[in-house]
Amino acid sequence: MKKINKFLGSLAACAAMLGGVSTQAVAADINIIPVPVKTQVQKGEFVLPQKVVISYQTADGKNIAEYMADKLKASTGYDVTVGGKKGNISIQISPSMKMAEEGYRLTVTSKGVVIKAKTGKGAFYGMQSFMQLLPAQVESATKVSGVKWVAQCCDIQDAPRFGYRGFHLDPCRHFITVENVKKQLDIMSMFKVNTMHFHLTEDQGWRIEIKKYPELTSIGGYRLQGDGSTYGGFYTQEEIKDIVDYAAKRYITVIPEIDLPGHMMAAIAAYPSLSCKGEQWTPRMVWGVEDIVMCPGKEDMFRFLEDIVREVVPLFPGKYFHIGGDECPKTSWKNCPTCQKRIEAEGLQADGKHSAEERLQSYVIKRMEKMLAKYGRKIIGWDEILEGGLSPEATVMSWRGTSGGISAALQKHDVIMTPGSGGLYLDHYQGDYKIEPVTIPSAPAYLSRTYNYEPVPDTIKSLGLEKHILGVQCNNWSEYMYTNAKMEYQMYPRSLALAEIAWSPAKKKNFTDFARRVDANSVRLDERHVRYHIPLPEQPYGSCDKVVITKDTVVTFQTSRPMKMVYTLDGTTPTPASAVYTEPIKVSGNMIIKIATVLPSGKMSKVRTIDVEKQNYAPAVNVSDTKAGLQLRRIKGNYLKVNQLDLADAEWQDCGTVTNLNKMKVSQPDDATTLRGANNYGAIAEGFINVPEDGVYYLSSRMEQVWIDNKLVINNEGAVKAGTNSDNAVALAKGLHPVKFVYLCNIVGGWPSWWSNLNLEMRKDNQKKFTAVEGTQYFHK
Template sequence: MRRRPTLTRLLATAALALPIALPATPAVAAPPAPTRQLSDVIPAPVETRPDARGTFTLDPRTVIRTAPGSTDAWRVGHQLADTLRPATGYPLPVLPVHATPLPEIALLLGGADARVGQQGYQLDVTHRGVTIRANTAAGLFAGTQTLRQLLPATIEAAHRQRTTWTVPGGRIIDHPRFAYRGAMLDLARHFHTVDEITAYIDLLSQYKINYLHLHLTDDQGWRIQIDSWPKLTTVGGGPGTGVDGAGPGYLTKADYRAVVAHAAARHITVIPEIDMPGHTNAAQSTYAELNCDGVAPPPRTDMAVGYSSLCIEDELTYRFVEDVIREIAAITPGPFLHIGGDEAHATTDEDYRTFMQRVLPLVAKYGKRAFGWNEIMQVDPPTDVVAQYWGTGTTNADLAEAAARGNKVVMSPANKAYLDMKYDPTTRLGLSWAAYIEVRDAYDWNPAQRVTGVGEQAILGVEAPLWSETLRTLDDIEYMAFPRLPAIAELGWSTTTSHDWESFRTRLGAQAPRWRLQQVDFYPSPQVPWT
């Protein structure tokens, strides 16, 4: 009879099989970490039950345990180990076993509090170890991001640190208020590379964001490969495109798949946007036949909006649109495809309705659920179409009527959630047409009370768009997103009863050492007591 391997042999084997060598850099002495509480997390957890007797300390013997046969938990375990190894210098082997006598971080599917649902988790900390339970891998991953914040900030260091790696004792029960918590990155006004996009994804995932909306096309550039219309990228996304002609580039289909895969590994779903029937000058200046008069307009590198429109009465328009939708849908595993629909000022109301009545069925034909900016609701679309509200007002009759019919709404009011708005008049980047948005402005609003007639049951979630007219680098992205992105993340995840500015600003200030270690170029808002 074959003998079962002993735990000692499993540990030895796992240590030998580690994908990385322990860093040779000497341990760096870190200052004593401030005392942390279970409630110090962003987004704020639903329920915390502290236990001062249950503090857990990671040490070189600590293992990460996942239940045998659970591939999903095993993957999350390896992601956690990869996050914790550089700063701790510990092996942290990932063992698919039922129990160990060693200090452990256990990642288990099933057995959590019934309230956690499909995205939440239960985290228990005792002096013997940490146990995270969830019903899905997404829930386990969310729990590991909470654990990451409960460890000293130096856990984000790239090299080994000499410190005590303690986790405060007790229990967290946590689950999101809204199923959808999104961020949008505009690639059309200025192209951002795969490395920049994936770096942003890594930051988003730390705050339980689970959707990334990529704005891929606009008047100033076309940023996604379409095989059936090949000049869209080589010309429409080529040299001289982007605002001020400073943002050329595009994603090949292989690039796009790599971004989608990177996001999926962090439980983030990518939503592609092809904006139409307006915001289409990049396509129309590339292919003259997409214009009613057959004459290609010149490329545009300014920031004006509302002047372009596809030719609504021409059947070639719908062949073009179907080609694009078919090819994008084929490389997008997520359920949504965003068709824009905003600021179509050059399209008459009648033509706009005609266009949407032709195009919405095409999205469904290729297996996707249509998203659109809130203007799309004026055509009374099917109730599975999602409206994204970007307005600055608190009334919108079309949106309220759509919510009453059963359409879901993602809230992105431009004067609260647009991350490209300046913080104040001195901000070196961004615009100010919607508002100046300081951190408190981004935090102090309720998505379910923003628009009359669009209540809690109609809200799918929230999203923080980041437009790229003034952005050029990853540092620019980070400076405009942080610290406001965590504010929007908390609105999407945490309960209304936990909403408290004084608590949030304190917890936000404590994120600064983590961001510095991660080299995040954040805006040091004077509203926040930075650590």
């Protein structure tokens, strides 16, 4: 053993001298995620025999053996049997073993494999580590030929850092089928995640069958979309039981969330009396925070919630029940006589820290805590439940940064860390938003940012309160996860970073080595048909598929983490064997650059096509007697395509002039849904833009269309206007150029276009930042 370690050490030293891999990387071909606490690499390999026997001694051991056997049979085609006193693979579970509750010891020798654990959980995780020692094709659901089924000999001692290792799914904004929920459970269990937070109710949809209140799903489960179509779905209680049972077999606990007293528009649509005014509305059709909430002044609200709890609790045998408590506007409570009567009756007066309405919310949370305690459940709530005073036994999920978690821990409450600012909101961008699929407007959360998050704040460490940090969770809010493929693209591989944050000792974390292991495990994800994110080639200062030049220059590319890039210049599609990008590409005339990143497996990212065009500066026009601003006209109607404006029966209205493009919008009486007063229309602003100097300009806008010099330069038609990846470039001479802006006031993909900033932004090719065009640059005749 000493000779082997000495050899590995010498090899690592040589690699370091040559600028190669680190000692940790040499340790090596063991690509386990999350990285174990202690790994000793030993000489030799375990060759999986064509007749495999998996032995066990307990009921848990049998279940794990059968789980492993099914996977090995499918991928290898070998004869795998379960049972017997001796096996090539032995699963040994005993409560008397001196190790952590979820810990395990995995020993792999040339003669066999032994997994030891105190509990079934630990043995399951030991099994998953062994499966990660085998070739990645072991995850295939069908037989794979030509693979050498071997595992590196090693001795692994392992246990998790945190007891709560969670991921969150939101089927409310976009429904996730039972099949796809199970798929995520399979993948996350592979990486030792042990909790699924199931967000089942929202303003946009109620997703769980409640037998006493059928209209929660028949009405609250379906919403009208901006294009007039209907969207929805829900889980029957039998389907919920199936999901929970499926998760339990993978040692994952499913925690339900019934979000209250806000985010309840779908329930209120079904049962209007739950709100303060009792008015009839529909489930919310757009994203954001709904201001119609439940009325805690009414005792019927609490009877309704207890009826819900009574049906939901038996479906989820875990000890926790998530009650939300976040983003609850309290305007209606201030103006509600019933709520104010409750405030007075309960003595919920404002103090120096909290308003009376905040204390009313705390009253709701505390009543829910007592209610759930009767059913043997503890509550979890988002960090807003701190406002108004924290319930006695509540666990806080800190999402608005870390301050909520710190505050809760200081009050000796348990905490689950899940801050968006820490890279744990996987609906955030993970690359340049100019070329990534649209998602929530946010700063990118690169894989490195997620991985480097530390769940225990220094303040908590210094006060010795680490025990109150139960663990960490990543959240997958689905507003922009329009398909399962898009959801997976956002989730992976950042969910693997979450797994390592939650399991591995902080001192073992190393992003360079983690990135290497992610690349190795990407083949496992391929076998599971996961459509994960591969970093795209990006351009500094904002990627654009059009590059305009007036003289010889270079085009530069980079990636969000170091990766191989390949490209072609002859119009052909690049392959892994194409020219490798090592330096900026020289360009002197018209050219098509096709470029992609390549994983070690040979799998490639989406190919980006960059159109390089050499242009002369488009000449300015001579216009006399110009006036400030652009001429604006509008036409009423719900238009989803620009050509519908020409076919409209309505008449255009002359609306004067604008210098600020955001003035093309009409103030909306309500930003919730078209069924609550939103005015849909089209608008066109025309005139001239004054270009301050000759140059190549990059243009960006969330308008439907932008025309310059009578040419369409930006086209966002039909796109979700939460962002834009339709930037363009053009060479413009100093002076006036004809310009036209087309704006459609509509709702696409849950995003109301009136939420968008309509300004045209420009950046000269020698500048790093886009800036909004000043209103003083717009003119008309």
